[in-house]
Amino acid sequence: MTGLALFLIAMIAIFFGFPIAFTFAGVSVAVGIMVLGVDLFAFMPYRIMSTMQNTILMAVPLFIFMGIVLQKTDLAEDLLESMGKLFGGLKGGLAISTIIVGLFLAASTGVVGASVVAMGVISLPVMLKHKYDPKLATGIICAAGTLGQIVPPSIILIILGDVMGLPVGDLFTAALLPSFILVVAYLIYIIVIVNVRPNIAPPIKTEVDEPRLTMVLSSLKLIIPPLFLIVAVLGSIYTGLATPTESSALGGIGSLLLAIIYGKFKFKLLFDSALETVKVSSMVFAVLIGATAFSMVFSYSGGETIVEEFFISLPNAQWTFVLIAMLTIFILGFFIDFIEIAFIIVPILTPIALSLGLNMNWLAILIAMNLQTSFLTPPFGFSLFYLKGVAPPQIKTLDIYKGVLPFIAIQMLILGLLVCFPELFGLSRLN
Amino acid sequence: EMEKTYRWRLAETWPKDFPVFGYTVKSMAQRVKVMSNDRLVITIDSKNKHKAPLGIFDMVRAGQYQMGHSASYYWKGKDLNTMFFTTRPFGMTATEQYAWFYYGGGMELMQKTYQPYGLLSFPGGNTGNQMGGWFRKEINSVEDLKGLKMRIPGFAGEVISKLGASPVNIPAGELYTALERNTIDALEWVGPSLDLRMGFQKVAPFYYTGWHEPATELQFLINEKAFNTLPKDLQEILVIAMRASAYDMYAQSMHENAINLEKIHKEHPEIQIKTFPSNVMLKLQQANDELIEQFKKSDPLTKEIIESQEHYQGIARPWTRISDQTYLEISQ
Amino acid sequence: MKKLHTLLGKQLDYLGYLCAILMILMLFNVFYDVVMRYLFNNVSIAMQELEWHLFSAMFMFGIGYTLKEDGHVRVDVFYDTLSRKTQAIINTVGILITVFPFSLLIIYFGLTFANDAYLLGEKSPDPGGLRYFWIIKSVIPLSFFFVITAGIYRLMGEISVLIGSPLEAK
Ligand code: NA
Numbered sequence A: 001m002t003g004l005a006l007f008l009i010a011m012i013a014i015f016f017g018f019p020i021a022f023t024f025a026g027v028s029v030a031v032g033i034m035v036l037g038v039d040l041f042a043f044m045p046y047r048i049m050s051t052m053q054n055t056i057l058m059a060v061p062l063f064i065f066m067g068i069v070l071q072k073t074d075l076a077e078d079l080l081e082s083m084g085k086l087f088g089g090l091k092g093g094l095a096i097s098t099i100i101v102g103l104f105l106a107a108s109t110g111v112v113g114a115s116v117v118a119m120g121v122i123s124l125p126v127m128l129k130h131k132y133d134p135k136l137a138t139g140i141i142c143a144a145g146t147l148g149q150i151v152p153p154s155i156i157l158i159i160l161g162d163v164m165g166l167p168v169g170d171l172f173t174a175a176l177l178p179s180f181i182l183v184v185a186y187l188i189y190i191i192v193i194v195n196v197r198p199n200i201a202p203p204i205k206t207e208v209d210e211p212r213l214t215m216v217l218s219s220l221k222l223i224i225p226p227l228f229l230i231v232a233v234l235g236s237i238y239t240g241l242a243t244p245t246e247s248s249a250l251g252g253i254g255s256l257l258l259a260i261i262y263g264k265f266k267f268k269l270l271f272d273s274a275l276e277t278v279k280v281s282s283m284v285f286a287v288l289i290g291a292t293a294f295s296m297v298f299s300y301s302g303g304e305t306i307v308e309e310f311f312i313s314l315p316n317a318q319w320t321f322v323l324i325a326m327l328t329i330f331i332l333g334f335f336i337d338f339i340e341i342a343f344i345i346v347p348i349l350t351p352i353a354l355s356l357g358l359n360m361n362w363l364a365i366l367i368a369m370n371l372q373t374s375f376l377t378p379p380f381g382f383s384l385f386y387l388k389g390v391a392p393p394q395i396k397t398l399d400i401y402k403g404v405l406p407f408i409a410i411q412m413l414i415l416g417l418l419v420c421f422p423e424l425f426g427l428s429r430l431n
Numbered sequence B: 001e002m003e004k005t006y007r008w009r010l011a012e013t014w015p016k017d018f019p020v021f022g023y024t025v026k027s028m029a030q031r032v033k034v035m036s037n038d039r040l041v042i043t044i045d046s047k048n049k050h051k052a053p054l055g056i057f058d059m060v061r062a063g064q065y066q067m068g069h070s071a072s073y074y075w076k077g078k079d080l081n082t083m084f085f086t087t088r089p090f091g092m093t094a095t096e097q098y099a100w101f102y103y104g105g106g107m108e109l110m111q112k113t114y115q116p117y118g119l120l121s122f123p124g125g126n127t128g129n130q131m132g133g134w135f136r137k138e139i140n141s142v143e144d145l146k147g148l149k150m151r152i153p154g155f156a157g158e159v160i161s162k163l164g165a166s167p168v169n170i171p172a173g174e175l176y177t178a179l180e181r182n183t184i185d186a187l188e189w190v191g192p193s194l195d196l197r198m199g200f201q202k203v204a205p206f207y208y209t210g211w212h213e214p215a216t217e218l219q220f221l222i223n224e225k226a227f228n229t230l231p232k233d234l235q236e237i238l239v240i241a242m243r244a245s246a247y248d249m250y251a252q253s254m255h256e257n258a259i260n261l262e263k264i265h266k267e268h269p270e271i272q273i274k275t276f277p278s279n280v281m282l283k284l285q286q287a288n289d290e291l292i293e294q295f296k297k298s299d300p301l302t303k304e305i306i307e308s309q310e311h312y313q314g315i316a317r318p319w320t321r322i323s324d325q326t327y328l329e330i331s332q
Numbered sequence C: 001m002k003k004l005h006t007l008l009g010k011q012l013d014y015l016g017y018l019c020a021i022l023m024i025l026m027l028f029n030v031f032y033d034v035v036m037r038y039l040f041n042n043v044s045i046a047m048q049e050l051e052w053h054l055f056s057a058m059f060m061f062g063i064g065y066t067l068k069e070d071g072h073v074r075v076d077v078f079y080d081t082l083s084r085k086t087q088a089i090i091n092t093v094g095i096l097i098t099v100f101p102f103s104l105l106i107i108y109f110g111l112t113f114a115n116d117a118y119l120l121g122e123k124s125p126d127p128g129g130l131r132y133f134w135i136i137k138s139v140i141p142l143s144f145f146f147v148i149t150a151g152i153y154r155l156m157g158e159i160s161v162l163i164g165s166p167l168e169a170k
């Protein structure tokens, strides 16, 4: 009961417009003290400490730093505009470029806070400059930035592997085709929508008399260096030079090197980029700290037990089990952090699924895809908060809320296909 | 008074439903509940709830939880002496160590170590001999250890670093990728019981036998004040339940290791199980002995603990050799 | 009043600059560790631990600075349609009932947390790791002390809007 009250109060409270991090924290303090007493908050230093010691999260400031340097030196703009031009008269070229860059980032980190914010910094200003519809632009960034959840390496797959007792390597392999299909679906959607409503994504104008070859060459000159940087970051993971987290530092250093090569480096650039990174990262981590207070009150007041009991009462037939489980995870994803869901629900689902003879890799991918959606669902989707945090003031929360709707729909469509036709994704339903 | 219900909370280092370790805690709580006729009820909070896997010592000490389940050597950074009540390189086997705890003065020394913190510590289940780890390359000489990047935390890392290896800190979630991509050359985890679920067998062909954790004993921690509020019979029920579940975990570890080793043989025949060459073992043992000698100088209690262990291992080992080792050699 | 406001703002700016330096140090720290490990097989546990010390101090101290800069994300669906005065009411109430109580709780329990580490002389359990864990644990109460400072700074600004003589030109 307390859990429900907590959600309702928080849901209303965030619409007053006071910073989300502190709203979560304040609601948790009020409800926590009333229901469980003030001593509950003696747990908070431990929870904060575990965020501080979670070195995987170092990717957040490091990637954001890379994004900010690329943006401040105009290298990001050059990259995206040139990529857009390469697609020629194709409408939505910029949007397609954003998805591709997002895919690269997704393949080098599993931390959504890192990729959404980096994408927001890199490509939102460019799309807005070229008169993209803010809803489309923000929707694309949230969706592309959240790809890191399903594209390996992925935190959620690591957690699911741990909770379900599956080798992480198998899950990474199983996730490849589904993530590829998801990206293709995004691209198809963009191509269709910009042709139906051309004014929401105008093509980048090229000089009329510029020969195609000259244009391609000059574009490539602008594309290759930053793209090389991103590929080098990925390469450093694949060659074992660095862990995924460390690769983000290589990205940061690489972006500074590019700035030096292009003669755009100044110490002021370094310092200003760092200061802006501090602001944005602290915004992200404040939300995480507020959310951990929230989930603390939720679980210590028995919310966890209620969710558990519901899942234990699920029907024991393959189809209904999968459908109801997916539906519930989707609905819970509106409110609860994906890590909480993975830890509360998945341990209950696992033995049931095993007894029903379901293929566990398939189930894990389903859950991961489903939880990825939870980053996008209003009002509590973290990707939406993070993007809002770095977007220029003319972008409203409502734009972002509306902008992600089509992408949520696409994810649900893919999820549905994954449930009904796992063979399309190289998976099987039964063990 | 006799009918009063005591509700205790226990925080464990492990995630929810963690195999073997988590089962040990659950079975202990269940035994206590039944034996006490519901007068002592212990609810378990896993790492997913309290988010402080390495905060068990502090939280039980502060009374936020009456009880915890963890491993004593995690508190090495707070008090060096806690390190000796889990296991140590070239130390006793599980059977020898249980004998030391219960009949060789180990329990008394453990309480002496924890007493200043208002804590009571009890054996919390044994993993049995842990494996030496998964290696991407073969170790044929001490030379091969030079510059070897290995995830091996704590004291064992210190020992192996004396031979020129480089212990590396990598978060658990990135271990698989780090090993697969050669960011590290080797890592140690537990043993067949818990290693296969991490998938290391897919990326490292050499699985080395153990030397650094011959008998990892987990730990039940209890807040002394809370313990003293319990009536005598509940105290005894709790102590008996912990002891039964701890020993039960040793049996379960044996079982899980056995069936998972069989699985390695059957499903991953390419995995080569190896032992470090004897000159490498000798160098490791020398490095270990040097470090242990240094520890003896640090504090009188440290010296007392180490000497008690050395003494006990000295009298227990000849019997292990004559009984189990001889038997294993003569029976096929 | 105006003097105090400016003074607090200055201090918080310095806090932000400190965080920016921590950020740069962290970037080069990680880079250094990767290079040393890859090229020279040289791993320093202390340097590896320093990474997360710099990282966490950066974002923890940064929370206060970001509050001063009004950089914490809001859901502005209704907020943006309100008059500046109504916004000031929301911000005043928000600071009083969320920022202050939460921060005070963290400071109170965080001091015990850090003090325990100090009394035990807690250090890293890993070979060659960092000592003096109380320093990094003190970051928790200290950073929320900065959050309160930033809260006071913002509160002064919002109240000045309410009484009709804004301290900050907007
Ligand atoms: Na990823």
Ligand code: NA
Binding pocket: B130, B188, B189, B190, B213
């Ligand atoms: Na181990």
